[in-house]
Amino acid sequence: GEDVEQSLFLSVREGDSSVINCTYTDSSSTYLYWYKQEPGAGLQLLTYIFSNMDMKQDQRLTVLLNKKDKHLSLRIADTQTGDSAIYFCAESSYSGGGADGLTFGKGTHLIIQP
């Protein structure tokens, strides 16, 4: 079955860039997503990228996709204390007119050091 892998923790200094990595196995993945979850809160959609794109930029966020290696990354520029959260990578594929649901990684805890 499909699998999405992420490292569990990432620690960065405030003001530095954070790079969160993800690998996936499903070659039929159509869209790849990044979600943010703060303690006690729901999942906030940060951005998503179509599988035929290499890069997407949205303000402080840059997503890079290497489809050949099935590798996705999320770069957060100028990391702030408010970026402290769990970041989930997810993939979806579409078939038969509807999405089959998202497959999530276990999430990366982003820890910000002052």
Next chain:
Amino acid sequence: DSGVTQTPKHLITATGQRVTLRCSPRSGDLSVYWYQQSLDQGLQFLIHYYNGEERAKGNILERFSAQQFPDLHSELNLSSLELGDSALYFCASSPRPGTGNYGYTFGSGTRLTVV
């Protein structure tokens, strides 16, 4: 506010009982997805409904069932509850095909505790 409404926010119940979780999708969205988040299993896709019809099933137990009503709200029914069913249950909705928007919007979740 994401536009996806889930009730209740918290639920405490005893083993063997049955509960119903409710979700209203964002205005205009026809799809509703249910997910379970637990410490050991992470986020697991349970089931997808589109405009009242079941479209896809994930890791949903036979003790669990769902439906989507004509007004597009959805209910997830969990029966014969076990301690291991304690988790956060999320609902998400997505825009209808053809809008060019493929984002899934999640509600704030229902925290179920089985004692």
